[in-house]
Amino acid sequence: MISKINKLSIFVGVLLIAITAIFLLVNKLEIPKVQAATDQTITDQNGDGIINLVDARILAPPATTSCPVCVDINGDKKIDQKDIDLIRHYINLGNNAYKPKLDVNNDGVLNQADIDIIQNYVGQTVTGPAFGLDNPSELTFGFRANEIIVKFKAGVNTAGKNPIFTKYNLTNDSSLNLVNADRLRTTESNVESLQKQIAQEPGVEKVYKNHVGEWLTNDPQWSNQWAPKKINIEKAWYGETIGNANHPVKVAIIDTGVDVNHPDLQAHISSLKRDASVFSPLDPNYTNVEDIVGHGTFVAGIIGAVVNNQIAVAGLVPNVEIVPVKAGGVDVNEYEIATGFEWAIDQDVKVISMSFGLGYGNDSDYLSHDLLKFARDKGITLVASAGNFIHDDCIYPARDPNVVCVGATKADDSLCDLTDGRKDAKVFAPGDAIVSTYPTNLDSSGIRTSPECVTSWSAPYIAGVAALCHSVQPLGMELTNPHLSCANFATTQFGRVDAWETLWYRNCYKWNFDNSADNKVGVDDVQALLWHYYAGPIGYNKMYDIFPVGGDGKIDDGDVLTILERANLDCPPR
């Protein structure tokens, strides 16, 4: 009897081992799915002051639990080849390109192990709620722990706000007057729960998380300046006298600061400067915009390095006043961005350049939306980088309808591998192997070339062209069609900007076909072109062949659309 039991035990044991072996063989790459892991409310697990994917992966390691959002490293809510391409791109760049959000297993290294984990999720989508968030994709960029931004209704003053601060144990950190918003410190670890509670209070218009963003590039290195030539800037400079030295165009650069003593920038730096993390004008650091990262100085050089001074590089705008707005160092957060933004609007700038991203939420998720609208209505051209996460759409703030979203291209006009805005960017500009100024205390040469193809550099190219546009355009009191004037850019067939074409307004007479020019692109000019539509060899008149630049031998829809966009506009006085 005992021997029978032993035989049965051995048989059952062998059977169990065999089943286990078969299970492991069949499922060797499958991960156990523990759905409950993402049901936990997320808090700042690693104590770095930011709630993001790193914290999510601590709560729900994607290798052992089911956590799609943990591996959606480009934040498009789909786990696909783009996520793998993105991580592989950064693996190839080496250890210096390490980004925590890409480190799927949180082991401090980007490698094949991270890709292997993502492979198991391909085809899945990110849905909410998860981690106590309606939109778990907010974790891709993350938001500040223990901070909340409350926008109050117009007219609600300190007396109206204080009871709310007391009720929720909030400490007022600073205020934005233009949109009546306050940044508040809280001890509550569940930020979204607090956000929803405060939103119910009378007098509160909206409550925001303080989103964390990132500068949209990596470290640059040396090389040559191909990009300004590519966008036809020389033709734009020499075709007409650009700008007025007595009234340079003010361009605000919201970035890591600027090396204001750089020999190739110094002459173009405004006396107006601001560190947006310092709130008192009496604080000596209020105007300290020292750039310890290099990103902002690089952007400033693209727009405004002095031309023809035999130093370093040439910027796009010969007569520019660079207004540096320092909004963070290595990291950037939404509140400081908004603070810098509000300040810049008050300085009467004409262009604001933004080479950072805050994620892919809706416009209304971001405090800056109202400020951007306010700036746009003041006639300020807003330019921002599309992002570098292989999205078809643009990152915020570039995705805001008030902003020109700029994607990035290479020297052959093909898209940069990582550029966002592949379908939604309003315009593309060079982003590859860009050479520009660099802080002299970080590199004594004061110049570097970026090895990367990124949108951080393409946005300032468009900001520069917009500044040129402002410099040549006789605005007067009426801002004639802002869409066309300084926010709508003429492009090549690839969608890449052409500076000279964009400055058509200065060359308005080219569309003024009248024998006795009336300085206006009138309906007579429009109809004269349309009358010659598809004219054969005998009727063809090159004068009307305005598109593409230089003509294509026929008067067709491209020419018709080009002139219809410019119809009924006055040319500048001649």
Next chain:
Amino acid sequence: MQGLCPLSWLPQIPSLRRGFPFGFFKQVTILFLTAISTLFSPIIFGTVFAQIPNTTVYLFGSQSVSTIGIVGGHTMPVNVKVDNITNSSGLAAFSFKISYNPNLVSIPDANNDYVADAGTVSIGPFLGSSGKQVRCSDGYIDIDLNDSTKRYLRFTCGTLGPTPAAPTGSGVLATVNFQTGNTIGSVPLGLVSAQLADNTANANLIANTTADTNGLVAKCADFNGDHRVTSSDILAVVRNYHTANLTYDLDADGVVSSADILIAVREYMKTC
């Protein structure tokens, strides 16, 4: 409001008052007279300039008299019309610019790109009536940096090639669907510029005069809550004529006057 004279003088002439059947019949009669007098109002002819042989471009509401819109986000259509194209080659292109007060009416622009949303500005039947192919620009919205009460809409259409012949005569060039805001009041609409071009190789300009119009944003005359302006609603205004019952004061001028009855008539069968 000359077209509404009967409502003013009728009660003050004893002989007429004696012979006039009061009560419901009176109200119906007043309504009838109002409608008739409105239809043949000098306002219409004054706006149209029908007696003037010159080529004229002018703004014109979809209603029989000047443009009217119901307060609170309703469409207020305005036609741009041309009269008396008499040149031999006809009209081949037009371009106009309308000024408006964005605090009272707006041009829908959902994505805030200063280009009117699709369907807001549309080509009228006249330019293409002879069979020529028509091409139009978007409706571009211009702003005035120094005056928040002014915005402009710019719109241009032309025709392709020399043939067939371009149209002559009169007709609607375009329709602009303004959207009313939440404020009741008069809305000046200005034709800041209007250009016409003939159907020749050089596309010569056709001389023209222009005329503006005044729109009116008014309350909806729906008093029985059926979300539609019916005859009973119009009669309700008539019954309250010259009373202080401001419910029926559709133009918010402080009195229920003949103008309010006229507004109700013009809103007839509209959905609120």
